[in-house]
Amino acid sequence: MTEKVAWIIGGGSGIGAAVARMLADRGWTVAVSGRRVEKLAEVADGKRIHAFPLDVTDTEAVDAAVAEVIARLGRIDLFVFGAAAWQERKVSDYAIEPFSAVVDANFLGFVRFLDPIIAQMRRQGGGQIAGIASVAGYFGLPRSAAYSSTKAAMIALLQTMRTELAGSGIKVRMIAPGFVKSELTARNDFPMPFLMETEDGARRIVDGLLGSDRFEIAFPRRLVWPMKLLRMMPYPVFFWVMGRLPKPKD
Numbered sequence: 001m002t003e004k005v006a007w008i009i010g011g012g013s014g015i016g017a018a019v020a021r022m023l024a025d026r027g028w029t030v031a032v033s034g035r036r037v038e039k040l041a042e043v044a045d046g047k048r049i050h051a052f053p054l055d056v057t058d059t060e061a062v063d064a065a066v067a068e069v070i071a072r073l074g075r076i077d078l079f080v081f082g083a084a085a086w087q088e089r090k091v092s093d094y095a096i097e098p099f100s101a102v103v104d105a106n107f108l109g110f111v112r113f114l115d116p117i118i119a120q121m122r123r124q125g126g127g128q129i130a131g132i133a134s135v136a137g138y139f140g141l142p143r144s145a146a147y148s149s150t151k152a153a154m155i156a157l158l159q160t161m162r163t164e165l166a167g168s169g170i171k172v173r174m175i176a177p178g179f180v181k182s183e184l185t186a187r188n189d190f191p192m193p194f195l196m197e198t199e200d201g202a203r204r205i206v207d208g209l210l211g212s213d214r215f216e217i218a219f220p221r222r223l224v225w226p227m228k229l230l231r232m233m234p235y236p237v238f239f240w241v242m243g244r245l246p247k248p249k250d
């Protein structure tokens with residue numbers, strides 16, 4: 001059997017790095033990408049895990065990296081997009097520059113890969129495309145206008161892709177983690193209910209991707225279900241709950 005190849009964008013740290021190591025332990029060849037070469041070098045082992053530094057906001061760099069991964073590793077069976085910029089926004093702060101930087105990395109960064117990755121998967125007869133969204137994309141959260149919007153946009157795009165690519169041999173997956181320990185969450189100063197260890201989150205992602213066909217891989221259930229229920233509530237109830245979320249210390 002040919003060895004399977006995965007490519008993890010955002011694989012130099014946090015959840016992405018843990019997913020990369022877990023896939024390598026399960027026999028996969030793994031490419032990891034991100035901007036910081038030194039973080040990628042900590043994950044790459046020269047045997048099963050290989051570093052391909054790139055910035056997802058640079059279209060030419062993305063195109064070049066797709067070609068390089070295919071040239072060096074031969075194929076892409078599983079593509080996981082987990083790059084994200086997270087900046088807590090002050091309430092009612094919608095300044096265009098920081099907002100568009102988050103959209104460019106978290107959402108358009110993913111879109112930049114789609115045409116060349118889908119073309120490669122069609123050539124090789126199939127594959128899986130997974131986007132790491134978030135439960136923060138289930139609805140608009142206060143103090144994370146840009147981040148929450150990009151995750152909602154990613155969920156919508158993945159839904160479209162799952163329908164459009166059905167029957168093509170390309171499986172589209174949506175990953176919605178709750179709170180997981182990482183560089184990203186280490187900056188948060190608000191309560192993070194049911195905060196999980198990085199490896200625990202990564203294991204749920206890998207098990208979901210390799211052991212099931214379902215569209216959504218969301219965890220932990222005790223956070224996911226109340227949020228899904230809230231999403232279905234009439235807006236007066238929804239905004240009543242939103243207005244009672246813990247307030248920042250400042």
Ligand SMILES: NC(=O)c1ccc[n+]([C@@H]2O[C@H](COP(=O)([O-])OP(=O)(O)OC[C@H]3O[C@@H](n4cnc5c(N)ncnc54)[C@H](OP(=O)(O)O)[C@@H]3O)[C@@H](O)[C@H]2O)c1
Pocket residue numbers: 009010011012013014015016033034035036037039054055056057081082083084085105132133134135176177178179180181182183184185
């Ligand atoms: N931790 C959580 O609680 C949680 C919950 C829900 C969803 N998520 C999602 O899970 C994914 C992984 O996040 P994490 O928590 O593991 O945080 P993390 O360690 O900060 O991972 C984010 C990764 O994205 C990369 N990245 C950011 N901007 C990039 C760019 N312009 N080009 C290329 N790479 C870029 C970073 O590497 P460089 O800085 O080196 O580029 C970093 O490795 C993200 O999509 C995040 O939104 C996390």
